[in-house]
Amino acid sequence: MADTLIGAIDIGGTKIAVGIVTAQGQVLAHQSFSTQPEQGPQASVQRIAQALITLTNNQSANLSGIGIGATGPVNPFTGRFGAVEFLTGWQDYDIIAALTAACGVPAALENDADAYALGEWRWGAGRGASPFIVVTVGTGIGVSLITAGQVYRGVDGAHPEIGHHIIDPSGPPCTCGAHGCWESLASGPAMEDWAARQSPSLPRRTGAELCAAALTGEPSALAAVQRTARYLGLGIANLVTLYAPQVLALSGGIMRSSELFLPVILNTVQATCAYVPKEKTRILVLESDALAGLRGAAQVWLSRSDEPKIE
């Protein structure tokens, strides 16, 4: 029997990657192009379909399905985009129906962070772990929770918003209306805002600039990094206490300087989490890998066929 082949689509705000992936997670062929959101989603679907046809032409088997990871919010069950900041004009667009019609094979959708986490669970650092948690620290804090190889679903299929669990109710206001949410204290912008407030006479520095300065031992940058690390550690310790994960993986922009943050995070987990076997939770930093998004999208398709239906 010929291999199962999966069409994998990774839709970002600036770039769309399309690939052909085997059931073993091998990316056989891929290409990418700019998203051009101003041309509308239908134009992108046509380009994706054309790319899939071109990439499949040289393969020995047809596609069994298509997995999509897309910058969110997206509804994985209706296939529709929510109010996506980077994709003007895509709101309410049903990408599953459009791709299924254009390619003649069924499709499944997750937001790109969950797709990435599914791929890491199947073939990467979280291979087979349950629960497996990926914390992405960037402009916000996104958390993907994978249990038994499936994305955790709340009521009505909802995605938990762990970046908005409150760490300090006297903390800064958050975009969600609450105060002291985890991402208002420990994301990249939270670190930049705090550093700017401490040194109002200096030019504002980006997270990457603060990390670089902290690595040279500059006291004000070091203070911003240490504060961020402490809040990251508190949130991660909460996740360890709540879910007792087998593997908790860290990803995202500021984790490129993970050596600045990881020791404090590990110490915080060590100092708390008394009632769970924290020594059995592996906390690690994900390596960046250009093809991880496509493998994740492929796993969206593979895992969806095993997922219990929500009635």
Ligand SMILES: [Zn+2]
């Ligand atoms: Zn919030």
